[in-house]
Amino acid sequence: MTAIVPEKLEKREGLTAKAGDVYDTTSLATLIHGNDAIISAFNPGWKDPNLYDDQVRGTASIIAAIKKAGIKRVLWVSGAGGLEVKPGVRVVDSADLPSWVRPGSLATIDALDQLRKEPELKWSYLSPSAELKPGAANGKVSPGKRSAFGRHHR
Numbered sequence: 714m715t716a717i718v719p720e721k722l723e724k725r726e727g728l729t730a731k732a733g734d735v736y737d738t739t740s741l742a743t744l745i746h747g748n749d750a751i752i753s754a755f756n757p758g759w760k761d762p763n764l765y766d767d768q769v770r771g772t773a774s775i776i777a778a779i780k781k782a783g784i785k786r787v788l789w790v791s792g793a794g795g796l797e798v799k800p801g802v803r804v805v806d807s808a809d810l811p812s813w814v815r816p817g818s819l820a821t822i823d824a825l826d827q828l829r830k831e832p833e834l835k836w837s838y839l840s841p842s843a844e845l846k847p848g849a850a851n852g853k854v855s856p857g858k859r860s861a862f863g864r865h866h867r
Contacts, residue, residue, distance in 0.1 A: 717744050738774045742781035750786035751779055759817060768820030772827055779834065787836040789828060794818025796840050 715729045716722060722730035733744045735755055745751060753775050757767040779787055794805035795818070804810065805818040821840075828836050 741778035754790040765816035791821040
């Protein structure tokens with residue numbers, strides 16, 4: 714497995730880390746070329762003052778690099794902002810959502826829109842719940858947790 718990271722990553726068995734810039738589409742395409750699939754968990758950082766714009770720009774660059782590298786399968790790991798807490802009401806629409814989280818949430822929702830416009834890609838979009846707590850798996854999903862994972866795929 715290969716990870717493309719902006720900075721040095723601690724060595725781990727079975728993982729090769731390569732330095733890369735998500736905004737450099739051509740370089741990124743070269744780094745990912747030859748892979749069967751890509752998992753993107755890109756986030757420019759919650760403290761980024763241009764969080765929304767940088768997330769959207771990074772998403773566009775990653776998608777372009779994936780296509781340029783000839784990769785067809787993508788798993789996009791996103792945020793909880795687009796998940797519905799009740800019909801027609803998303804997490805991002807909540808007045809309780811901190812204002813500093815909103816730009817990143819909206820940008821990851823836009824990432825799904827960008828993926829939907831890519832008919833040649835076979836993609837899945839994973840939205841983990843905003844709250845993940847440790848505990849034993851019991852195989853049950855409570856009504857309030859049904860949106861724990863939003864999957865959209867082609």
